[in-house]
Amino acid sequence: MSPQPVGPDGVDMNVDVVVVGFGAAGAAAAITAHDGGASVVLLDKNPEHQHTPSTRMSGGMVMTATDGAAAARYLDACASGMVPFDVSQAWAERATHLPWWFQEVIGGLDMVPSAGAEHPDFEGAEAIVAVQPGGVGERLAAAAGAGPRLFEGLSAAVLRRRIPILWGTAGDRLTQDNHGRITGLTASSNGRSVSVGARHAVVLACGGYEFDEELKRDHLRTYPVHFYGNPNNTGDGVRMAQQAGASLWHMNQMIGRAIGHFDLDGRPVNFIIGIDPPGYVICDRAGHRFANEHHQAQLRHDFYYELLAYDPATNSQPRVPCYWFFDESRRQAGPLTYTHFGAVAVGLYDWSEDNSAEINRGWIASGDSIAEAGEAAGMSPTAAIRAAATVAD
Numbered sequence: 001m002s003p004q005p006v007g008p009d010g011v012d013m014n015v016d017v018v019v020v021g022f023g024a025a026g027a028a029a030a031i032t033a034h035d036g037g038a039s040v041v042l043l044d045k046n047p048e049h050q051h052t053p054s055t056r057m058s059g060g061m062v063m064t065a066t067d068g069a070a071a072a073r074y075l076d077a078c079a080s081g082m083v084p085f086d087v088s089q090a091w092a093e094r095a096t097h098l099p100w101w102f103q104e105v106i107g108g109l110d111m112v113p114s115a116g117a118e119h120p121d122f123e124g125a126e127a128i129v130a131v132q133p134g135g136v137g138e139r140l141a142a143a144a145g146a147g148p149r150l151f152e153g154l155s156a157a158v159l160r161r162r163i164p165i166l167w168g169t170a171g172d173r174l175t176q177d178n179h180g181r182i183t184g185l186t187a188s189s190n191g192r193s194v195s196v197g198a199r200h201a202v203v204l205a206c207g208g209y210e211f212d213e214e215l216k217r218d219h220l221r222t223y224p225v226h227f228y229g230n231p232n233n234t235g236d237g238v239r240m241a242q243q244a245g246a247s248l249w250h251m252n253q254m255i256g257r258a259i260g261h262f263d264l265d266g267r268p269v270n271f272i273i274g275i276d277p278p279g280y281v282i283c284d285r286a287g288h289r290f291a292n293e294h295h296q297a298q299l300r301h302d303f304y305y306e307l308l309a310y311d312p313a314t315n316s317q318p319r320v321p322c323y324w325f326f327d328e329s330r331r332q333a334g335p336l337t338y339t340h341f342g343a344v345a346v347g348l349y350d351w352s353e354d355n356s357a358e359i360n361r362g363w364i365a366s367g368d369s370i371a372e373a374g375e376a377a378g379m380s381p382t383a384a385i386r387a388a389a390t391v392a393d
């Protein structure tokens with residue numbers, strides 16, 4: 001849908017609720033507002049033919065709960081005091097309704113249990129059930145295509161409701177009246193400024209700031225740090241909310257993993273390193289092993305925290321960057337990243353089966369010895385020799 005011509009008040013269109021960002025959060029907000037009787041418009045910065053929200057890139061696993069009280073205790077244990085208990089309670093309570101929501105509100109998606117709690121020993125863990133579209137059996141195998149399918153299902157539910165979507169339209173500023181009340185927003189579309197009035201609310205569902213260097217440097221505990229979601233998630237919602245007077249919380253609390261960060265014809269493109277099957281060692285800048293790499297192989301959500309170490313003696317972050325060593329048999333075993341989710345699954349890059357294209361691009365360094373490969377990847381000669389000893393151990 002195209003915005004209507006500018007009216008006498010300078011506003012291109014007026015609706016009850018404007019939703020900025022068409023991923024899972026935006027789809028859920030738009031559907032809920034629509035079903036509650038509101039007129040809604042969705043905006044997304046991506047053009048329709050290049051729509052790669054993180055939701056589409058994901059493994060499609062949705063965490064639900066069978067018992068709200070137990071699930072709240074589990075979340076509270078996971079948060080270790082950093083989230084007020086009533087927030088965990090509210091999340092847990094709503095998570096018990098998710099299976100119903102998928103069936104009755106979204107429809108057309110067969111959400112199947114595929115995993116339990118990530119921390120099965122925590123109190124209340126038995127109440128956590130992760131579901132995936134059409135996923136059966138083993139956790140990672142089940143993820144094949146699940147993110148794209150999840151987004152397809154949410155998207156179909158939005159389209160069925162005829163909720164208009166303004167593609168290639170980036171929200172950039174909230175508008176406010178004299179009392180500070182939010183009245184809509186301005187956005188840019190094809191170099192033109194668009195103004196959208198919101199009678200009731202603007203929902204900022206435009207992802208995180210994983211591709212904004214300034215926000216990452218300001219808020220994270222180490223730098224540089226890279227993530228593997230939608231390249232268009234550049235913290236616009238964070239900035240819009242701040243400009244309107246919002247305060248922020250938990251900006252440096254997140255999950256993440258060891259990833260490969262590369263330049264693709266002048267654009268950053270990031271991949272989760274797929275270190276399963278085994279035969280791997282990850283070393284820090286000095287060539288030392290520092291964590292159980294199996295946790296990365298299992299795609300646990302806490303590996304990121306292993307990467308944050310700070311060394312006061314050298315005032316440095318010795319694990320940024322870190323180096324993944326593998327041998328020729330691993331190279332030949334298949335792509336060094338996952339192809340059924342992440343950048344490859346949504347067509348941002350086509351990773352070669354034997355990794356030769358990525359070696360040719362210079363993304364993967366090689367050598368006849370571990371030390372040679374380490375140096376080729378950017379390690380100092382001393383660190384590369386130490387890495388060789390580490391791998392030999």
Ligand SMILES: Cc1cc2nc3c(=O)[nH]c(=O)nc-3n(C[C@H](O)[C@H](O)[C@H](O)COP(=O)(O)OP(=O)(O)OC[C@H]3O[C@@H](n4cnc5c(N)ncnc54)[C@H](O)[C@@H]3O)c2cc1C
Pocket residue numbers: 020021022023024025026043044045046052053054055056057058059060061062063169170171172205206207208228229230232233234236237341342343
């Ligand atoms: C590879 C991968 C695997 C994952 N696996 C899982 C999993 O299995 N289970 C799980 O729970 N989580 C998983 N996650 C995390 C999960 O995908 C995200 O937390 C979730 O999808 C975020 O949804 P969202 O709607 O907030 O953001 P997104 O889905 O990224 O949508 C945000 C949208 O906002 C748009 N946007 C950005 N700026 C603007 C702007 N200024 N104006 C208009 N639009 C804008 C973007 O283009 C984008 O379409 C995974 C993430 C990745 C990358």
